[in-house]
Amino acid sequence: DAGVIQSPRHEVTEMGQEVTLRCKPISGHDYLFWYRQTMMRGLELLIYFNNNVPIDDSGMPEDRFSAKMPNASFSTLKIQPSEPRDSAVYFCASSFGLAGVNEQFFGPGTRLTVL
Amino acid sequence: GENVEQHPSTLSVQEGDSAVIKCTYSDSASNYFPWYKQELGKGPQLIIDIRSNVGEKKDQRIAVTLNKTAKHFSLHITETQPEDSAVYFCAASMDQRGGSYKLIFGSGTRLLVRP
Numbered sequence: 001d002a003g004v005i006q007s008p009r010h011e012v013t014e015m016g017q018e019v020t021l022r023c024k025p026i027s028g029h030d031y032l033f034w035y036r037q038t039m040m041r042g043l044e045l046l047i048y049f050n051n052n053v054p055i056d057d058s059g060m061p062e063d064r065f066s067a068k069m070p071n072a073s074f075s076t077l078k079i080q081p082s083e084p085r086d087s088a089v090y091f092c093a094s095s096f097g098l099a100g101v102n103e104q105f106f107g108p109g110t111r112l113t114v115l
Numbered sequence: 116g117e118n119v120e121q122h123p124s125t126l127s128v129q130e131g132d133s134a135v136i137k138c139t140y141s142d143s144a145s146n147y148f149p150w151y152k153q154e155l156g157k158g159p160q161l162i163i164d165i166r167s168n169v170g171e172k173k174d175q176r177i178a179v180t181l182n183k184t185a186k187h188f189s190l191h192i193t194e195t196q197p198e199d200s201a202v203y204f205c206a207a208s209m210d211q212r213g214g215s216y217k218l219i220f221g222s223g224t225r226l227l228v229r230p
Contacts, residue, residue, distance in 0.1 A: 004158075042221075042222045042223060044220075045218070091158050101147040101166075101208055101216055103149070104161070104218065106159050106160065108156075108157055109157075
């Protein structure tokens with residue numbers, strides 16, 4: 001298996017633009033997580049899905065952020081409109097089995113820069 | 116909610132020496148404690164984990180100890196090598212409603228192993 005795949009790896013955009021980050025989890029995994037990593041706040045869980053259904057989105061910072069998982073092999077995280085404070089590395093991770101008690105496999109991340 | 120504190124934030128050791136990273140958590144219901152290693156430009160990767168029914172676990176040069184009474188756990192790396200240089204994150208599971216969990220990560224420790 002190729003592991004968790006994220007695209008793009010790097011994204012530079014201007015404030016106010018829409019940004020879409022993409023993730024393909026490991027085949028057979030039933031949980032998918034979106035994290036944000038910054039120097040100030042560390043690694044924060046934004047939202048996670050179980051069998052394509054959002055379970056906990058309490059970490060989503062505000063309404064500008066939205067996430068979808070239309071099928072078991074694809075998820076998106078969208079920021080609209082983007083702001084400079086959204087600059088961070090965004091990770092997607094997946095796991096098999098109960099969330100939080102089984103290994104999570106992380107993708108390589110998307111480094112987002114909002115000018 | 117769960118809070119995980121990690122110390123030290125940076126650690127520099129001579130090759131061959133041991134390194135110890137410590138974490139404390141607040142939720143007494145937490146029962147899963149993984150450690151992740153993040154190399155530059157990559158996503159975190161699980162290196163070892165421990166569950167609350169075990170006090171210690173070892174895997175070659177890496178060991179983790181758990182003290183549930185004091186609510187702290189530690190990562191021990193013996194005979195450190197330059198390739199151990201990375202950022203290490205501890206995490207603890209937080210019980211959610213409905214029997215699911217999510218991981219709360221510590222702030223990370225940057226380990227530098229000097230040749």
